[in-house]
Amino acid sequence: MIDSMLFNLMFIGVLGIVSQWLAWRFRLPAIVIMSIAGLLAGPIFGLINPKEDFGDVYKPIISMAVAIILFEGSLNLDFREVRGLGKPVFRIVTIGAFLAWVLGSLAAHFVAGLSWAVAFVIGGLFIVTGPTVILPLLRQAKLKPRPAAILKWEGIIVDPFGALLAVFAFEIIRFLLSDNVTVLSLLLFFAASLFAVLLGWVSGRGTGFLFEKGHVPEFLKSPVVFVIVLACFTVSDEIAHETGLLAVTAMGITLANMHIASIGDMRHFKENISVLLTSTIFVMLTASLTVKTLLEIFNWQIIAFVLLMLFIVRPLSVWLSTVGTDLSTKEKILVGWIAPRGIVALTVASYFASILLDRGFTDAGILMSLTFALVFSTVCAHGFTIGWLAKKLGLATDERPGVLIVGGSSFSTGIAKTFQELKTPVMIADSSWKRLYTARKAGVPFYRGEVLSEQMDYYLDLTPYEYLIAATELDSYNALVCTTFVPEIGRNNLFQLSLRSQREDDIEDIGNTIGGRILFHQDVTWEELNKRVERGDVFRKTNITEKYTFEAYLEEINENAIILFVLKPSGKIGFFTEEMSPKVEDGDIVVSLMERYKEYDKIQKKISDQREKQLKGKEQKGQT
Structure with missing residues (x-):
């Protein structure tokens, strides 16, 4: 090349x-x-061949990437989440993680043939599932809230600690196996580890202080964090090797628990960097594998180890750790099966493989083969079976893509009831009990709380909802909600009511990256929609067929009717917006808001037609 x-x-x-x-x-x-x-x-x-192409810079690139990825994971570890966890999740991330480490290490030693030092290092690393692999699977499988929450928070909490466990196992066992091990050397190791934690804490607190006091401008905050993470990792690692990961994790946890608004604002940058790094580093690692490494994967010891991790270690650790909890047998089976290892496991394994080899542990040469076999096997096995198994166990939602409506009102309740009638999951979210009155009275699912608050992530599962409608009376708030949820839902599935209010504000200069897509058309405002619903307008559902086409439907409806959306047989929803209209085909259901008298006339006509048919039928029977 x-x-x-x-x-x-x-x-x-x-x-x-x-x-x-x-x-x-x-x-x-x-x-x-x-x-x-x-x-x-x-x-x-x-x-x-990145390892040869990049030469001496290959290892530093991998090391820094691992540090940033680990910092990104630890930045999600808010202690408020740990305090709010249920008993099953707490057991799995503590007792379950410890059992998985011990059982995995035993399997690595007795089955894969690794030395105790290498076995316990890799066993600690293999407890990691990680949000980068588990969250996409949860969205794909659409699990019910309870098992989804368990798998989600296990991935988030255990992710930063897998590498730390590997670091401690490596250092302690290295000292214990050394001929000249002394109490002083152990104390120096713990002192270096304590220094790494202190350095991470100071770096986190210092960064937070600079941000809170306004000493760093907004456009420099993300680069400043990026550079401080690299500096924290490098300084700690130069003082005592392998403690850099501990330092950046401590820094991430410190920042996460300072609850600084700026950290939340940098979330998009942090996630983008993480996606870019994990993508490139994973390709680099797999491209650096040799044919010999790939052939080693088919070694019976590695195959046996992978099978043990899949069918014994994970299910047993989950089952034992959840004894005495209220988890059902079906939930234990699902959670005990799903544990995909991902990019963090492979990148950190590569990091430790080179270090262990340099320290004389020759058996570490198969770590990349072992790790790649486990990562690839678990991702394939769990990725392609999670949906099937969840449905078999009754732990998956068979519902269609849902709609989250932000803002309680008469219109919100009316359209939500229509979604319910169409078997589409729907939720109305608002911070006011008063605005949720109509939703509560109509029996529509609702969430009382501020959707822009951090607590929303803990109490409202967004997995069922692929669409969001910002439908409050505040134009700026609607735009803010849509802009905030771009990473979670995607810009194409974010909608809001018209920005043009009765004040006829000039909004032409608003950037097109702010807010969602304008629903219906500019003249249909929040006030107009609620006025029409409160005066008695109805939501009409019309089936489009070969005989009754969409063109015929458009000719029939009143000019004052508002076409809202079209529901596809697959459950996908196409909203009519200011910019474009979805394609309507045979088998679709079109929903519109129209005046009640039109509906009343149609119903009366159908009733009269039915009566005429019945009368004609009776007359024909009488003549015979």
Whole structure:
């Protein structure tokens, strides 16, 4: 291939991002696509070999990427989440994680043939599932809230600690196996670890202080955090090797629990960097594998180890840790099966493999084969079976893509009732009991709380909802809600009512990146919609068929009717917006808001027609 480091970097980045896009487009596990891309580009076709192409900078690139990925994971660890966890989740992330570490280490030693030191290091790392792999699977499978919450918070909480457990296991066992081990050397190790934690805490507190006091401008906050994370990792690692990961994790946890608004504002940048790094690093790691490493995967010891981790270690650790909890047998089966290892496991395993080899642990040479076999097997096995197993166990929601409506009102309740009648999940969210009165009276599901608050993540599961409608009377709030939920729901599925209010404010200069897509058309405001619902207008559902086409429907409806959305047989919803109208086909259901008298006339006509048919039928029977 072309002997250019610049070209190789570009090629790896393209492979990573294209793999992510293909995974999103075809609803496949991203790691599977990235693994295939890396293997094809590396050991199979020999297009690239990052380990040789990058030379001495290969290890530093991997190390810094792991530090940033681990910082990103620890930044999600808010202690308020831990305090609010139920008993099953708490047991799984404590007792379950410890059992998984011990059982996995025993399997690595007695089955895979690793030394005790290497076995306990890799056993600690393999407890990691991680939000980067588990959250896409949860969205794909649409689990019920309870098992989804358990898997979600396990991934978030255990993710930062897997690498830490590996670090401590490595250092302690290295000292214990050393011939010249002394109490002083152990104390120095713990002192270095304590220094790493202190450095991470100071870095986090210092960063938070600078942000809270306004000493860093907004446009520099993300770069400042990025540089401080790298500095924290490098300084700690130079003072005592392998403690850099501990330092950046401590920094992330510190910042997460300072509850600084700026950290939330940087979430999009942090997630984007994480996606970019995980994509490129994963392709680099898989492309650096040799044919020998791939062939080692088919070693009976590695295969036996993977099978033990899949069918014994994970189910047993979950089952034992949840004894005495209110988890049902079906929930234990599902949670005990789903534990995909991902990018963090592979990147950190590569990091430790090189270090262990440098320290004389020759058996660490198979760590990459072992880790890649486990990662690829778990992602494939769990990614392609989670939906099927959840449905078999009755733990998946068979419902269609749902709609979250922000803002309680008469119109919100009316359209929500229509969604209910169409078997579409719906939820109205508002912070006011008064505005939720009509929803509560109509029996529509509701959430009382501020959707922009941090607590919303803990109490409202967004998994069932693929669409969001901001329908409050405040234009600016609607725009803020839509802008905030872009990463979670996607810009194409975010909608809001018309920004044009009765004041006829000039909004032409508002950026097109702010807010959601304008529903219906500009003249249909919040006031207009609620006025029409309160005066008696009704939501009409019309089936489009070959005989009754959408064109015929448009000719029939009154000019004052508002066409709201079209429901596809698949459950997908197409909203009519200011910019475009969805394509309506046979089998679709069109919903519109129209005056009641039109509906009344149609009902009366149908009743009269039915009576005429009945009378004609009786007359015919009488004549015979």
